[in-house]
Amino acid sequence: MNIHEYQAKQLLSQYGVAVPPGDVCSTADEAKAIAEKLFAKGEKLVVVKSQIHAGGRGKGTFKSGFQGGVKLCKTADDVFEKAKAMLGQVLVTKQTGPEGRLVSKLLVAAAPAIKKELYLAVLLDRASSRPLVMVSTEGGVDIEEVAEKTPEKIVKETIDPAVGMMPYQARKLAAALGIKGDLINPAAKLLMGVYRTWWECDAAMVEINPLCIIEGPDGKDTIVAVDAKVGMDDNALYRHKNVQEMRDLAEEAPLEIEASKFNLNYIKLDGSIACLVNGAGLAMATMDIIQHFGGNPANFLDVGGGASKEQVTAAFKIILSDPHVKGILVNIFGGIMDCNVIATGIVAAVRETGLKLPLVVRLEGNNVEAGKKTLKESGLTIISGDSMSDAAQKVVKAVGK
Structure with missing residues (x-):
């Protein structure tokens, strides 16, 4: 979990780390009031800093055209104007991607020499x-x-x-x-x-x-x-x-927030092939092999070593909430996990969501034969992958990439 700069400085100051005096605000009037107090205490320069979970703020550009998410000011009136230009606007930096981040809070602090x-x-x-x-x-x-x-x-x-x-x-x-x-x-x-x-x-x-x-x-x-x-x-x-209590849900992707409710590790990517895998290492390898055969992964999704039927169903719903997904690859190695539990979850999820997209499933390991039998007897259109390589090639072919 990431926290904002002003929150990080609050924690640091509790442990005796010196930080410039200042405060956080959410309106231009509050920004001006903080600046007035700082100037009254003898500060010659005040900095107004956009609070988003991304670096490169100073060199960023707001979608409104205003340049820079970090500004130095010599007067409280200037602080007011800069705050007004930043608050409620979307800031795009090298770390936010083209969609940018909405600025709803500012840190107004002393800018020392x-x-x-x-x-x-x-x-x-x-x-x-x-x-x-x-x-x-x-x-x-x-x-x-x-x-x-x-x-x-x-x-x-x-x-x-x-x-x-x-x-x-x-x-x-x-x-x-x-x-x-x-x-x-x-x-x-x-x-x-x-x-x-x-x-x-x-x-x-x-x-x-x-x-x-x-x-x-x-x-x-x-x-x-x-x-x-x-x-x-x-x-x-x-x-x-x-x-x-410092968690800012507005800074997190909605699908990632939903995944955290079910203890799923999910990160959205830009591709069209969704992955549902158990284990972070296997999930990374699955994304790599999809890329190797010409596809593009739509997400990183690790359901963990002991996923339940409910977690698998939740994972499918999260995957299908991404409009860019054109196919799904389920890659499960059952060590601790029972492959039949996963298979049962897949069947339930497909029926509950009314899945129409191509679905390729590769199961291996603990109770795998029972899992494959459950999938086969479900009557659903599920493509079986004999190996990780075979499954990746099949899902890439199914989505046409």
């Missing part, structure tokens, strides 16, 4: 099965670009989960960022706060880009998280009611 932009992230290193803190002096740039062009500028520190991030590790990373003198301790404190946010909130990733060295009100350098992105581990959300 930035002296240097840095990068910081905490995530799970799957190679070592340990937390990983990653920093770079190349802040404000996509980390993928840094990794490709100047990988030596990315410094990594593996954390022992039994003891957590140690102060010496935080100071080591601060030094790697070129931070010296009186700024070392505040930087180490911030680094440990970001790690604690990741650990205690069960986050999948916390990314601060840019992490900035700024000139404080007293003229001294300080370090703050100017931007923040936090992705939560869905499997741990039950432990964090406060984080669950």
Whole structure:
């Protein structure tokens, strides 16, 4: 689950991470009021940031023609005008796709005088099965670009989960960022706060880009998280009611929301061949083999290792809600799962939905003969696939691609 930037900063500040002062709003009048308070406290510049679950907001374009989802303002009146131009409008960025995202909230915050932009992230290193803190002096740039062009500028520190991030590790990373003198301790404190946010909130990733060295009100350098992105581990959300309440359904695809109600892992794609598979690895392989034989997958859909008849029926309904779907491939390997349970679910789903599209089913594994018998005796038009390759070729041929 993703959360908005303003929500990420709320979490970070709870763990002692310095963030620029500001607040979230949903009207232009509220934006102006927040700006007036910030200017009254001595801020010289205020930033208005569109709150959507996508990057590239500053370089984005609204469908109204207004350029940029992030704007710097010198007066409260300017904040009002920029907020009015953004709210209720659809912002298109490199990450949203051409459909864009509706902007219904804005973050209005102080825009400090930035002296240097840095990068910081905490995530799970799957190679070592340990937390990983990653920093770079190349802040404000996509980390993928840094990794490709100047990988030596990315410094990594593996954390022992039994003891957590140690102060010496935080100071080591601060030094790697070129931070010296009186700024070392505040930087180490911030680094440990970001790690604690990741650990205690069960986050999948916390990314601060840019992490900035700024000139404080007293003229001294300080370090703050100017931007923040936090992705939560869905499997741990039950432990964090406060984080669950941050979920913004308006930012999620309706079919993905519906799938989550039945504990189905569904992601909509642009193709015409729908997939219903058990297991994420098999689902990825199924999409690959459809592509290999000239088709285009319409979705990623993993029903899990122990899907019920009700889940299979729900999965079919979700698939058929996509108007681009022209055929369906069911690819099931029954390890834990009983193939006959899936077959029964398929038959029930086809009858309940009145399916008219080509349906290819490949079953293998636990109780497969009973499953195939159930499909055969159903009297329904179901194409049987003898192998994954055979099933993929048959569904591609059936949809005419």
